[in-house]
Amino acid sequence: xxxxxxxxxxxxxxxxxxxxxxxxxxxxxxxxxxxxxxxxxxxxxxxxxxxxxxxxxxxxxxxxxxxxxxxxxxxxxxxxxxxxxxxxxxxxxxxxxxxxxxxxxxxxxxxxxxxxxxxxxxxxxxxxxxxxxxxxxxxxxxxxxxxxxxxxxxxxxxxxxxxxxxxxxxxxxxxxxxxxxxxxxxxxxxxxxxxxxxxxxxxxxxxxxxxxxxxxxxxxxxxxxxxxxxxxxxxxxxxxxxxxxxxxxxxxxxxxxxxxxxxxxxxxxxxxxxxxxxxxxxxxxxxxxxxxxxxxxxxxxxxxxxxxxxxxxxxxxxxxxxxxxxxxxxxxxxxxxxxxxxxxxxxxxxxxxxxxxxxxxxxxxxxxxxxxxxxxxxxxxxxxxxxxxxxxxxxxxxxxxxxxxxxxxxxxxxxxxxxxxxxxxxxxxxxxxxxxxxxxxxxxxxxxxxxxxxxxxxxxxxxxxxxxxxxxxxxxxxxxxxxxxxxxxxxxxxxxxxxxxxxxxxxxxxxxxxxxxxxxxxxxxxxxxxxxxxxxxxxxxxxxxxxxxxxxxxxxxxxxxxxxxxxxxxxxxxxxxxxxxxxxxxxxxxxxxxxxxxxxxxxxxxxxxxxxxxxxxxxxxxxxxxxxxxxxxxxxxxxxxxxxxxxxxxxxxxxxxxxxxxxxxxxx
Numbered sequence: 001x002x003x004x005x006x007x008x009x010x011x012x013x014x015x016x017x018x019x020x021x022x023x024x025x026x027x028x029x030x031x032x033x034x035x036x037x038x039x040x041x042x043x044x045x046x047x048x049x050x051x052x053x054x055x056x057x058x059x060x061x062x063x064x065x066x067x068x069x070x071x072x073x074x075x076x077x078x079x080x081x082x083x084x085x086x087x088x089x090x091x092x093x094x095x096x097x098x099x100x101x102x103x104x105x106x107x108x109x110x111x112x113x114x115x116x117x118x119x120x121x122x123x124x125x126x127x128x129x130x131x132x133x134x135x136x137x138x139x140x141x142x143x144x145x146x147x148x149x150x151x152x153x154x155x156x157x158x159x160x161x162x163x164x165x166x167x168x169x170x171x172x173x174x175x176x177x178x179x180x181x182x183x184x185x186x187x188x189x190x191x192x193x194x195x196x197x198x199x200x201x202x203x204x205x206x207x208x209x210x211x212x213x214x215x216x217x218x219x220x221x222x223x224x225x226x227x228x229x230x231x232x233x234x235x236x237x238x239x240x241x242x243x244x245x246x247x248x249x250x251x252x253x254x255x256x257x258x259x260x261x262x263x264x265x266x267x268x269x270x271x272x273x274x275x276x277x278x279x280x281x282x283x284x285x286x287x288x289x290x291x292x293x294x295x296x297x298x299x300x301x302x303x304x305x306x307x308x309x310x311x312x313x314x315x316x317x318x319x320x321x322x323x324x325x326x327x328x329x330x331x332x333x334x335x336x337x338x339x340x341x342x343x344x345x346x347x348x349x350x351x352x353x354x355x356x357x358x359x360x361x362x363x364x365x366x367x368x369x370x371x372x373x374x375x376x377x378x379x380x381x382x383x384x385x386x387x388x389x390x391x392x393x394x395x396x397x398x399x400x401x402x403x404x405x406x407x408x409x410x411x412x413x414x415x416x417x418x419x420x421x422x423x424x425x426x427x428x429x430x431x432x433x434x435x436x437x438x439x440x441x442x443x444x445x446x447x448x449x450x451x452x453x454x455x456x457x458x459x460x461x462x463x464x465x466x467x468x469x470x471x472x473x474x475x476x477x478x479x480x481x482x483x484x485x486x487x488x489x490x491x492x493x494x495x496x497x498x499x500x501x502x503x504x505x506x507x508x509x510x511x512x513x514x515x516x517x518x519x520x521x522x523x524x525x526x527x528x529x530x531x532x533x534x535x536x537x538x539x540x541x542x543x544x545x546x547x548x549x550x551x552x553x554x555x556x557x558x559x560x561x562x563x564x565x566x567x568x569x570x571x572x573x574x575x576x577x578x579x580x581x582x583x584x585x586x587x588x589x590x591x592x593x594x595x596x597x598x599x600x601x602x603x604x605x606x607x608x609x610x611x612x613x614x615x616x617x618x619x620x621x622x623x624x625x626x627x628x629x630x631x632x633x634x635x636x637x638x639x640x641x642x643x644x645x646x647x648x649x650x651x652x653x654x655x656x657x658x659x660x661x662x663x664x665x666x667x668x
Contacts, residue, residue, distance in 0.1 A: 015056075016055050017091070017092060018051065018090060018091045018092070019052050019053065019054060020046075020051045020094070021052075021078050021093075021094045022050060022093055022152075022160075023157060023235065024050030025078070026045075026047060026048045026050070028052065028066075029043055029052075029065065029066050030046075030052060030065050030094070032058060032060040033060050033062050033063070034059075035060075040056075041054060041056050057087070058082055058086060058087045061082055062079060062081050062102055063079060063092075063094065063143070065079065074361045078099055079094065079098065079099050079106070080143040081101065081142060082143075085142065085144045086142065086143060089143075089144040091146075092144060095140075095147070095159065097141050097147075097156070098140075100118055100141070100159070100163060101114050101141035101142075103177070104173070108177065109181070118138065118139070119138040119139040119141075121184070121185065122137075122155075125192035126155060126195035126199075127151070127195075134151060137151055137155065153234075154195070154198035154199045154201075155195070155198070157198050157234055158194040158198040158199075161194050161198075161238035161239060162184070162190065162191045162194055163184075165244075166180055166183065166184065168243050169358055170358065170361050170362050171183060171362065172362060175364070176365045183245075187249075190245060193241060193244075197238065197241060198234055201234050201237065201269070206230075210229075210273060210277070211226060214276075217281065218280075218281075226280060228279075229276045229279040229280045232279055234272070236275060236302040237268055237271070237272045237302065239302075240264070240302050240306065243261075243355075250358060253358075253424075254422075255421075255423055256350055256354055257304075257351050257354060260304065260305045260306065263305075263306060264305075271302065271308070274308060278300055282300055282310075301649060303649075304351075304355060309651055310652065311649040312328075312647070312653050312658065313646065313647040313658075314645070315646075316643065316644045317644075318643065323536045323537035323539070323641070323644075324535070324536040325535045325536070326658055327531050327532070327533050327659060328533075328657075328658055329530075329657050330526040330528055330530055330655055331656075331657065333655065335528055335566070336525070336526045336528075336650060336653060337523045337524070337525055337651070338523065338524050338650035339524070339650060340648055341646070342534065342633075342638070342644075342645075343642065343644065343645055344645065345637055347401045347571070348401070348522060349397050349521065350397045350421055353396065354418075354421060357369065357376045357418070358372075360372045360376060370424055370441070370448070371448065373418050373422065374448040374450055377450040378450050380400050380634065381450060382404060382635070382636065383406075383451060384405040384407075385544035385545060385551060386405075386407055386410065386544060386545050387542045387544050387551050387606075388606065390605065390608060390609050390611075390613070391517055391609060391611045392517055392520075392610060392611060393410060393573075394410070394517055395417075395517045395520060396415075396418050398571075401522065401634055402571075402633060405553065407435075407451070408434055408435045408436070409512065412428050412429075412449070412450065412451065413509075413512045415437045415450050416439075416513065419439050424439050425440040426439045427508055427509075427513060429447075429467050429506060430507050430508075431500065432499055433499050434451075435451075435509065436451075436467070437449075437450070445468065446465065447464070447465065453484075454485060454489075454491040456469075456476050456477060456480060457480065457482045458476065459476065461481040461482040470501070471501060471502075471503040474497035474500050475497065477491075477493075477496050478493065478494050478497040517612075518612040518613075518615065520571060520572075523569065525568050525569045525570075526558070527560050527566070528564070528655075529561035529564070530559050530626070531559050532558050532559075533556065533559070534556055535554070535555065536642050536643070536644035538635035538640075539555070540555040542632065552635065553634075554632075554634065554637060554638055555630055555633055557630050557631070558631065559626055559628050560581070560629070561626050562580075562623060563622060564626075565620060567616050567617070567618050568616060568619060569616050570614060570631065572632055573613060574617065574630070574631055575601055575602075575630050575632045576598040576629070577592050577598075577617075577628070578592055578628050578630075579592055580592075580624055580625050581620070581621050581622035581626075583627070584617075584618035584620065585616075586600070586614065646658070
C-alpha cells in the first residue's frame with residue numbers, strides 16, 4: 001500500500017501490485033493499457049506459481065498478457081479489466097472469468113451484458129446445487145475479486161478449460177467475438193460437464209479413494225504428493241474433455257476423431273484415477289533425463305485418445321559450425337514405441353492432422369474448415385522436383401511428415417485425401433501441365449490450389465470457381481477480380497490461363513484417387529540399446545525424378561545395435577541403410593555390405609508406383625558397429641540455424657534419455 005509520507009500517491013492507491021494468473025503459467029508478461037490501448041507499464045515475468053509484480057501504481061483500464069499466436073495454434077489469452085477497486089487492491093488474480101469478461105468488453109459487448117452472460121452460464125452449469133452466496137462467485141469477473149478457496153481451484157480450472165475449447169477450434173475473440181460468444185453460450189452443456197468432472201475429482205471423498213488405491217502400492221501416502229497428482233490429473237482430464245468442442249462444432253468433419261471420443265465417454269473418472277496412481281508412483285522416483293539443455297524429468301500426460309503416456313524432452317542449440325543435434329537413447333530392457341513433436345510440431349497421424357487443422361487460428365471471420373485445410377497443406381509443403389513417386393506417398397499424414405516437397409500432383413492429392421477424411425466430396429483434376437484438387441461445396445466444385453497457393457473467383461468476386469468455369473472463361477485466371485497474391489505470380493499468367501482453357505485434356509485423375517494406401521503409422525520404434533538422432537538442418541541431398549537434380553531434405557537416423565533381431569516399424573520413408581547385418585525388405589534378403597541399399601531404395605521411391613511403402617524392416621542379424629537407417633523428414637520441421645527441441649511420448653518411456661555423447665553407447 002502507499003507510504004504515509006508519500007504526498008504524490010493517494011493513500012487509496014497501491015504503489016506496487018502483486019498479481020497472479022490462475023491456473024499458474026510461467027513466463028508471462030502483463031502490459032497495463034489505457035483506454036486508447038497505449039501501454040503504461042509492464043509487469044515482471046510470471047514465476048512458476050503464476051505470480052508477477054507491477055511496480056507502478058495502476059491507472060489504466062486493463063491488463064493483458066503479451067503474446068502472439070503460433071502459425072497453427074492460437075496462444076492462450078490472459079486479461080482483466082481494471083476498475084476503481086482494482087487500483088486499491090494489493091493483489092490481483094487473472095483467471096478465465098476475468099479474461100472471459102474482458103475480451104467481450106474489449107470487443108464491443110457492454111460490461112453489464114458480458115457480466116450477466118458469464119454469471120448466468122457459470123451459476124446454472126457449475127453451481128446449480130450451491131447456496132446463494134456460492135452462486136455469486138460466478139460473477140467474479142474482476143481481478144480484485146478472489147473466488148473463495150472452497151470453489152477456487154475446480155471452478156477456475158473448469159472455466160479455463162472451457163475457454164481452451166475455443167482455442168481447440170481456432171476461435172479468437174479479437175477476430176470473431178460474435179461467434180466466440182455465441183459458441184460459449186451454445187455449448188454450455190460442455191461447461192457443465194467440465195465443472196461436474198472438476199468438482200468431483202476435487203472432493204475429499206474422491207481424494208480418499210485415490211489415497212486408498214495408492215496405499216495398496218505404497219506403505220506411506222504423502223499428502224502433498226497426492227494433492228499434486230490429483231491437481232495434474234484434473235488439468236489433464238479437463239484439457240481432454242475440452243477437445244470435445246471439436247466434434248461438437250464440426251460433427252460432419254470429424255468422423256476420424258469421433259471413435260476415440262466415443263471410447264472415452266464415461267471413462268473420465270477411471271482414467272483420472274489411473275493417472276493419479278501413475279503420477280504418484282512417477283513422482284516417488286522421478287528420473288532426470290540427461291539432456292544437452294537443462295535436464296527435464298520424465299512427465300506424464302493424457303493424449304486426445306485417452307492414453308496415459310510418459311514424455312521425455314531434449315533441447316539443443318546450433319554452434320558456429322554445426323546445426324542443433326539431439327540423440328535419443330533407449331537404455332531400457334525392450335523396444336520403445338514413441339510419437340514425436342519436433343520444435344513444437346507434432347509428427348501426426350491423420351487424426352492428429354485434422355485436430356491441428358481445426359485448431360488453426362481463423363484467417364478471417366467464419367473461415368470454413370476446408371479452407372483451413374488448404375492453408376495447412378501450404379504451410380507444410382515446398383515446391384520442388386519430386387523426391388518420391390508412388391501411391392504410398394498419398395497417405396496424407398505420411399506425405400506431410402516425411403516428404404512435403406513435390407510438384408503439384410502430390411500436393412493436390414494429399415489435400416484431396418484430407419478433405420475426404422473430413423467428410424467432403426473431393427477429387428483431383430489433371431490439366432495439361434498442372435494438377436489441382438476440387439471440393440464440392442453447396443453443389444458446386446471449387447478449386448483450392450495448394451501448389452500455387454491460390455483459388456479463383458467469379459467475375460462478381462463473391463464465389464470461388466472450379467475447373468469448369470475456368471475452362472469457359474480463362475480470363476478469370478489471367479485477369480482476376482479478387483487476386484490473392486501479386487498479379488505477376490505464375491498463378492495469374494496467360495500460361496496458366498491457357499492450361500485451364502483447354503477442356504479436351506482436363507480430366508479426373510482416378511489413378512491417384514482410387515488406390516487404397518496401406519497406412520504407415522506415426523510411431524517411431526527405438527530398439528533396446530539403440531538410438532535415434534535428430535538434426536535441425538536440411539542436409540540430406542536427395543535424388544529426384546529429374547536426372548542430376550537434388551533436393552535438400554531433413555533426416556532422422558535410427559541406429560540398431562549389434563545382436564538385435566526383430567521387426568522395426570517405420571513412420572517415415574526409408575532412404576538408406578548402412579552397416580553390418582542382414583535385413584529383409586522389398587521382398588528380398590539384403591546385406592548392406594554387399595548391396596547398394598540406397599540405390600535400391602532410390603529406384604523404389606523414384607521409378608516404381610507401389611501402393612505400399614517400406615513400412616517395416618525385418619532385421620535378421622546385426623554385426624559389429626550396428627546398422628544405421630536414414631529416414632527422410634519434411635524439412636519444414638526445422639529452420640536454418642534454429643534451436644532444436646524434441647519431445648518423445650509413449651506408453652512406456654523407461655530407459656529413454658537424450659544424450660549426444662558417444663561414450664554413453666553401451667560396449668559391444
